[in-house]
Amino acid sequence: MSYINKNLQTNETIEYKANIHWFIFVMPIIGLAFGYIFYSTKTSLTHYTGLIILILSSFQLLKRLLFKISTEYVITNKRVILKSGILSRDALELMVSKCEGLRINQSIIGRIFGFGSILVTTGGVTNTFRFVANPIKFRNEINRQI
Structure with a gap:
């Protein structure tokens, strides 16, 4: 069972799970x-x-x-969750309602192959989600939850 499934809160459902791009x-x-x-x-x-x-x-x-095996980028109906690491774990959980700004960074290669980075700003702190496959859809899902 994944970290995300083990740590869902009551009445929280996974709305979107982003994949790490093969690039x-x-x-x-x-x-x-x-x-x-x-x-x-x-x-x-x-x-x-x-x-x-x-x-x-x-x-x-x-x-x-x-990195691909151990990283999960998930949007639930309450939170945006980034988890990485196998032996040591780095988990970042942002309340969807606290997400102030979203920014997508895509290079030319990223636009051609469909991957990029998403920067989520909360309270002056920027959190980066890298190598997200289809970052526009990820951003749209965050906006839909807000």
């Missing part, structure tokens, strides 16, 4: 491809450079996989 895996996979190309060459300098790139890209891929 977070693109750079590590490109790094693995380049690392393999360099690693498979005959010269020792490019061979060891490729090995280093393969190791670093593998760590980045693992880190991003754990």
Whole structure:
């Protein structure tokens, strides 16, 4: 059972659950491809450079996989909840009625592939939800709950 389902309040229902976009895996996979190309060459300098790139890209891929597995972005009828972490947990719960401002940041690549960051402002504090798939729908769901 997920953190969100365990911590729902009385009469609270999940209205929308955002997904982490698959684009977070693109750079590590490109790094693995380049690392393999360099690693498979005959010269020792490019061979060891490729090995280093393969190791670093593998760590980045693992880190991003754990991020995708451990992160939940949820809007309920009462709260906006961000939870991340497997061994250690970082949970942020915002009352929907206290959300003052919403901002969407999307790069050109983010607009093409359909992901972005959402910044929610409450009482002068800004909270960021990163790599949200379809951030417009996430924003619309927050606005609908307000």
